[in-house]
Amino acid sequence: MAGASVFACCSLFIMALMAAAAVAGSVPALYVFGDSLVDVGNNNHLLTPIKADFTHNGMDYPGRKATGRFSNGKNSADFLGALPTHSSLEQSNTILPLPAACILISQLQ
Numbered sequence: 001m002a003g004a005s006v007f008a009c010c011s012l013f014i015m016a017l018m019a020a021a022a023v024a025g026s027v028p029a030l031y032v033f034g035d036s037l038v039d040v041g042n043n044n045h046l047l048t049p050i051k052a053d054f055t056h057n058g059m060d061y062p063g064r065k066a067t068g069r070f071s072n073g074k075n076s077a078d079f080l081g082a083l084p085t086h087s088s089l090e091q092s093n094t095i096l097p098l099p100a101a102c103i104l105i106s107q108l109q
Contacts, residue, residue, distance in 0.1 A: 032077040040071035 032038045043051065051068070058066035060073025074082075 032080070038075055038077040040069045040075055042068045042070075044068035 041052070044053070052070045053066045053068055055064070055066060057068075057070065057072055058064055061067060
């Protein structure tokens, strides 16, 4: 059963990447659903005594400044959002409605 869940999550992730690649222009936001590997939290806007504004929580950021996240640096979603759009993922001008990630034989020559 766990294998089916992993397969479903991976399939949804790949479909989301393909859909994002088909969108023209820049994307204003990147939504990543997951566990603590992609959601390190930020409670700066909450009235709580538990804060993450300590030096060790920002040691791997540029300028070594704490950002209020419960992380010492960038997580996998930060690196994914920083990737430039690769030209091979752009929608090609074809007659057939091919997915954005497909490469035609004529493009390989």
